[in-house]
Amino acid sequence: MLPDPLPRPAPIANDEYRSRRRALMAALPADSAVLLPGASLVTRSRDSEYPFRQDSDFHYLTGFAEPDALLLLLPGRSEGESVLFCQDRDPALETWTGVRLGAEGAVREHGVDQAFENAEREERLEALLDGRRTLYLPLDSPEAMAIAEEARSALAAKARRGARPPEALVNVAPLLHEARLIKSESELALMRHAARISAGAHLRAMHAARPGLGEYHLQAELEHEFRWQGGSGPAYASIVGGGANGCVLHYIENRDALRDGELVLIDAGAEFDLYAGDITRTFPVGGRFSDAQRALYEVVLAAQERAVAAVRPGVTLAEIHAGVVHDLTAGLIRLGLLAGEVQARIDDDSIKRFYPHSTSHWLGLDVHDVGAYRPAGEPRPLAPGMVLTVEPGLYVPADDELPEAFRGIGIRIEDDVAVTVEGHEVLSEGVPKRVEDIEALMARK
Numbered sequence: 001m002l003p004d005p006l007p008r009p010a011p012i013a014n015d016e017y018r019s020r021r022r023a024l025m026a027a028l029p030a031d032s033a034v035l036l037p038g039a040s041l042v043t044r045s046r047d048s049e050y051p052f053r054q055d056s057d058f059h060y061l062t063g064f065a066e067p068d069a070l071l072l073l074l075p076g077r078s079e080g081e082s083v084l085f086c087q088d089r090d091p092a093l094e095t096w097t098g099v100r101l102g103a104e105g106a107v108r109e110h111g112v113d114q115a116f117e118n119a120e121r122e123e124r125l126e127a128l129l130d131g132r133r134t135l136y137l138p139l140d141s142p143e144a145m146a147i148a149e150e151a152r153s154a155l156a157a158k159a160r161r162g163a164r165p166p167e168a169l170v171n172v173a174p175l176l177h178e179a180r181l182i183k184s185e186s187e188l189a190l191m192r193h194a195a196r197i198s199a200g201a202h203l204r205a206m207h208a209a210r211p212g213l214g215e216y217h218l219q220a221e222l223e224h225e226f227r228w229q230g231g232s233g234p235a236y237a238s239i240v241g242g243g244a245n246g247c248v249l250h251y252i253e254n255r256d257a258l259r260d261g262e263l264v265l266i267d268a269g270a271e272f273d274l275y276a277g278d279i280t281r282t283f284p285v286g287g288r289f290s291d292a293q294r295a296l297y298e299v300v301l302a303a304q305e306r307a308v309a310a311v312r313p314g315v316t317l318a319e320i321h322a323g324v325v326h327d328l329t330a331g332l333i334r335l336g337l338l339a340g341e342v343q344a345r346i347d348d349d350s351i352k353r354f355y356p357h358s359t360s361h362w363l364g365l366d367v368h369d370v371g372a373y374r375p376a377g378e379p380r381p382l383a384p385g386m387v388l389t390v391e392p393g394l395y396v397p398a399d400d401e402l403p404e405a406f407r408g409i410g411i412r413i414e415d416d417v418a419v420t421v422e423g424h425e426v427l428s429e430g431v432p433k434r435v436e437d438i439e440a441l442m443a444r445k
Contacts, residue, residue, distance in 0.1 A: 003204075006196060006229050009189040011273060014111035016186055017063050020179065021082050024061070025075040027175055033132040034073035034172055037143045041067050051232070056365035057138065057176050059274055064110050066100060068118065070147070072128055080113025083128060088117040125151050126163075135166035138173055145169075173370075180364060181371030182385035187364070188418060190275040191387055192427050194231065195416045197270040198277030199430030201225035205240075205268075206431075206438070207445045211260035211285055215240040218266065219254045226270040235276035236367045239267035242285065246410025247395040249357060260286040263293055265410050269367065276367040278389050279428045280414035287442035292405035294435055296394055299331030301433060303392045304413045307359060311390065311417050311424040316379035321359040324392045328355050336403055337396065354395060360388045363416055386419045387427070 024034065038058040041049040052067050062071055062084065070085040089102040101108075106115035116124055129135065129151050137144040148169060155165035183191065201222040208221045218240045226233055237252040245251045246265030258264055264285050269277035282297065284290075289297060303324045310320050329351045332338040337354065338345050345351060362369035364387060373380060382388075393412030396402060416427040432438050 002228065003200065003225070006193070006200075008230055009193045010186070012063060012184075012186045012190070014063070016184060017061060018082075018111055021061050021073055023179060024172075024175060025073050025081060028075055028136065029134060030076070031131065031133040032075060033129060033135050033166070034071070035129075035135055035137040035144060035148055036061065036071045036073075036172065037141065037147065038062075038064065038069035038071070039067060040143075053232070054274065056274065056370075057173075057180075060176070060180055060365060062110055062112070064106065070118075070121065071112075072125075074128060074132070077128075082112045082114070084110070084112045084115040085118050085121045085124075086115060088119050122150075126154050126158075129166060130155055131164045132166050133164075134168045134170055136170050136172035136175070139169065139171040140173070174372075177370035177372070180369070181362065182383065183364060183387055183418070184385070187275065188385075188387070190273050191277075191364070191416070191418070194235070194270050194272040194275050194277035195279070195427035196430055197226060197229040197231050197272060198268065198279045198416075199428055200229065201268065201270065202266060202279055202281050202431040203441070205266055206281070206283055206441055209258060209264060209283070209285055209442070211258055213258045215242050215245070215254040215256050215258060215264070218258070218264065219268075222266070222268045229270070229272075231270035231272045232274075233271060235269045235271035235278065239265065239280075241265045241410060244398060244408035244410065246282065246412075247397070247408065248410075249395075258285045261290065263289075263409060263411065265412055267412065267414065269416075274365050276363060276365070276369075277428065278363055278367050278414065278416055279431060280391055280393075280412045281431060281433060281438075282411045282413065283438045283442065288439055289435055290405070292403075293409060293411075295335055296331075296396070296406060296409055297411050297435060299328060299335070300392055300394050300411045300413055301435075303327035303331070304390060304415070304433070307390045307392060308415060308417055308424070308426060311382065311388070311419060313383055313419060313421070313423075314381045316381055317358075317360045317373060317388065318379040320390070324359045325351055325355070328392060328394060332394070335406070337406060353397070355393060356395075357391075357393070359392055360390055363387045363389055382419045384419050384421045388417055388419070390415055390417055 039055040072083040103115040152165040155163040205218040240254045241251040242258045242264045243262040265282045267280040391414030395410045396406045398407045418425045
């Protein structure tokens with residue numbers, strides 16, 4: 001029986017997008033401008049394209065969902081500080097690809113001050129940028145740089161007639177990404193929903209799993225749930241790694257068989273209104289952990305639960321990671337996979353053989369979301385509104401000198417955690433992670 005669709009949270013209001021634009025402009029010097037292109041369609045094969053996904057920064061400032069758009073922010077401009085260029089209305093093309101908003105629709109539906117269709121862009125862009133001394137744009141975007149240089153060259157050619165091209169190009173990303181790091185209540189509502197969809201998908205995969213199926217069968221269950229619940233699909237390539245494939249951190253082939261006696265590691269999350277869920281669970285294909293699997297799993301789980309409990313304002317990701325490294329190292333020594341003293345094995349990086357990645361990353365419009373981890377060279381203290389993952393893991397190589405019972409076991413446990421004033425909120429708590437809960441769920445199916 002298919003699950004009932006979940007109630008959808010409210011979309012982000014135009015007033016919030018407007019406030020974001022104003023906040024960015026307030027941080028800029030006088031006589032400046034922001035130039036930010038949206039995403040374009042990407043060819044998949046010949047005359048077909050990948051499903052369109054808007055650029056995250058562009059979406060953050062506009063909520064506008066059509067390709068080939070351009071945003072200008074012009075602080076102090078009396079005719080309107082936000083100007084959007086968008087696709088031309090074209091009834092013939094719209095028969096094939098759907099109705100476009102056009103300039104009038106962009107103003108009406110998205111609350112920008114002014115909008116023009118792209119046919120007018122070249123002519124109007126020069127006038128809009130004339131006299132703006134500093135132009136802020138994403139310096140790593142070839143499209144943004146090309147647009148800016150073309151406009152500057154055109155204005156420079158008219159300098160004798162009084163035109164004044166922008167003198168400096170400055171990267172807008174640090175300002176914009178700093179703002180994106182702190183999520184609003186509206187954003188958190190969307191992220192809770194993305195996590196809830198993701199959790200339901202993991203439950204569905206656990207219910208479906210059995211020996212003889214393929215990894216791709218569980219991928220199908222996951223991604224069906226993402227779409228059934230109104231998500232746009234996976235927020236990133238779904239990882240379904242059975243057996244030793246779970247030791248490959250970004251294993252996405254998902255074409256191997258699921259075997260009795262092995263674990264399967266699933267790292268998958270839904271995207272909803274461009275916000276990402278990101279959950280990892282590891283469970284036995286046949287429903288019960290072996291002694292070795294359980295022992296290693298309990299080491300990861302204890303480290304993960306202690307790391308989640310540590311999330312609160314003022315703590316740094318470096319401190320959380322250090323706690324995880326200590327706990328995992330101590331566990332490996334207890335199980336005979338490492339020898340010696342805990343601190344000695346941490347100091348010589350022995351743990352990296354079994355745990356080569358970090359414990360956390362930011363989460364938001366991108367699954368590895370923006371925001372500096374070490375501003376001014378120091379670890380950033382957590383603050384309310386930040387959202388991060390907590391995802392320790394252990395991956396045992398199939399090496400002859402290691403105890404045979406542990407070889408080829410890969411385990412990762414990951415939750416999405418929002419920092420609150422009081423401490424934290426686990427957004428992904430809807431899917432079990434304790435051994436007894438997983439085995440009970442698998443038995444009930």
